[in-house]
Amino acid sequence: MLRMDGFTYRHATSWAHALELWSAHPDARYVAGGTDLLPNVKHGIFKPRTLVGLSGIAGGVELRDDSVKIGAATRLADLAEHPDVQRLLGPLATAAALVASPQIRAMATLGGNILLDTRCLYYNQTESWRQALGYCLKAEGTWCHVIGGPKTCVASQSSDTVPVLLALDAKLHLLGPSGAREVAIRDLYRFNGMDHLAIEPSELLTDVVVPRPGAGFRGSYQKLRTRDSIDFPQLGVAVCGEWAGDTATRLEIVIGAASPQPKPLRGLEAFLGRPLDDAAVLEIAALAHKQTRPQDSVHGGAAWRRQMAAVFVRRALTALRNG
Ligand SMILES: Cc1cc2nc3c(=O)[nH]c(=O)nc-3n(C[C@H](O)[C@H](O)[C@H](O)COP(=O)(O)OP(=O)(O)OC[C@H]3O[C@@H](n4cnc5c(N)ncnc54)[C@H](O)[C@@H]3O)c2cc1C
């Protein structure tokens, strides 16, 4: 059995209350569903003295004229089953439904899914396992076992909902000691597995605002993993577009779980406004292969995962162009 070191738990009943509790304990960490944080505490990766619990804060989905506002405390199970999310933001409901297992989705929140720690084969291990290896650059060591050097951490951003939220151009509402601010989810992630989030430890993610997709919206999310019943993604591919027949007028493709930073594909403008025939689909799949550089920080060979990025893009576009 993995035990946790002792900590004090402070239960917040609102975002403002959570901020107040954090301000009284600036070394505290927030915990929502705990399905990412608590395994890391059990592995000795984090040793918080105080946890500020967010489970008393309600989530929910609110339809607005031009957007869908989703509370960060919304459970993934509720998100996956919400009729408006299924109807308007189908790929997001799909991605939420593919996270982990039913038990975990019943606890896990959207906010935690966006802010979960990066993952690595050499890092998400017990304390004694990591100690036997001499630890690693990300925690207590000096060497990256993936890169084979002392400078860079390429632990993977491994959330299922994040590639879809990037493809949908979601905005994040944050609340910190100096007030509220909005950040585009595209600007949240850095290519640094040790410090991949551009937010302060004090800041709370309160809401996620997704613009309502335009007419002719079609999209999908596909996930590569070893066991469909529970595993994290080895690769996640979100494809979202606005279509008139087999012609895309807007197209976004985002590759997740390949590196510390989700990767929007570049160069898709050239394919807009003309029918997406087989040749065009293969060209875009080739772009996916060229621009996806999976790191060996998660299971599955990097070359295979790179190839699968192209396969998933080809499959998605072939299905979406046919409606
Ligand atoms: C066996 C297993 C399998 C899993 N499989 C998957 C998978 O397939 N796909 C996947 O995406 N994830 C997976 N996960 C990870 C995890 O379950 C999800 O990412 C989940 O959505 C995390 O949400 P949470 O509410 O439990 O986050 P928590 O663990 O509570 O928090 C995660 C991080 O976010 C911070 N945080 C949470 N909410 C806020 C907020 N509102 N404001 C500021 N900071 C906040 C916490 O401080 C912490 O650093 C798996 C976990 C396990 C244990």
Ligand code: SF4
């Ligand atoms: S990528 Fe390297 S530094 Fe980062 S967690 Fe893995 S082994 Fe550690």
